[in-house]
Structure formats: C-alpha cells, structure tokens
Amino acid sequence: MENGPQTLEKLNAYNQMVNTKFIEYLQELSIKNDRIHVLMAHIINAHSIWLERIEKLPNSIGPFKHQTLVELLPLNDKNTEATVEVLKSKALEERIDYVNSQGQKFENSIHEILIHLLNHFTYHRGQINQLLVAEGHKAMVSDYIFYNRTPIL
DSSP states (O other): OOOHHHHHHHHHHHHHHHHHHHHHHHHHSOOOOHHHHHHHHHHHHHHHHHHHHHTTOOOOSOTTOOOOHHHHHHHHHHHHHHHHHHHHHSOTTOEEEEEOTTSOEEEEEHHHHHHHHHHHHHHHHHHHHHHHHHTTOOOOOOOHHHHHOOOOO
C-alpha cells in the first residue's frame, strides 16, 4: 500500500501526463473559444503560484497570465519536477502562510495545498472538455483510472 507522499507523487505524474496530453491536443485543433487557452494557462500558472507559496517566494506569475501552448509545456514539466522536490524535501504537515490573489491571508498544510491543486486541475480540465465538445471537438480522456488501468490478458 502506498503512503501519502508516494500517492501524491503518483498523482503528480498523472497530472503532468494529462496536462501534456491536453496541451498537445489543443495544439492540433483550431480553437475558436479563447477561454480554452485561458483555462489551460490558468491550470499551469496556478501550479507555479502554489509552488512559490510553498517555497515562500514572491509570485512571479499571475493566475491568468496569457501564455502560448508552446510556453506551457516546459512550465508544466518544471512544475512537476518542483512538486517532486517538495515531496522529497518537505513534511506534508508543514503549515504554509500565504496571501491569496485577493490579498487575504491564509495558512494550509502542504498536503492540503497539493490535494487542492489536484482537484483544481481536474475541475478546469472538465471545463476545457465541455468547451471543446461545444465547439464540436472530442473531449479528452483524463480520468485517473485510465492512467492506472492494467489490461487483463
């Protein structure tokens, strides 16, 4: 059975793979609704912001900063690697003080932050899929179970 850090590492790897597949898929399509690009950038930007909060660094990026899909791929990889480093070097129960984008002060554990991130990604990828379908494109398969399925021979 996996422990907390191992589970989070596995979810981090899953998230990187799915975000990469979404970005690559979006690069193939002719997207009409700019909200799709905005949401994809927001997912990756938010990951960066939370990592900076964990490391007690000033935010270097806004949550809705415009970035091209080409720019998002390496940032997605960088965020994934930084998350692995957090999992290796920090205690999940460590409390992090931060100020949100509205200037409000909060405190959460690293574990709570990482779980939030995973839910945040899933939520917005669902929105992206809904917008893709509305444009007549296929939705991406992003369910965690597909990442873990092993076919029975």
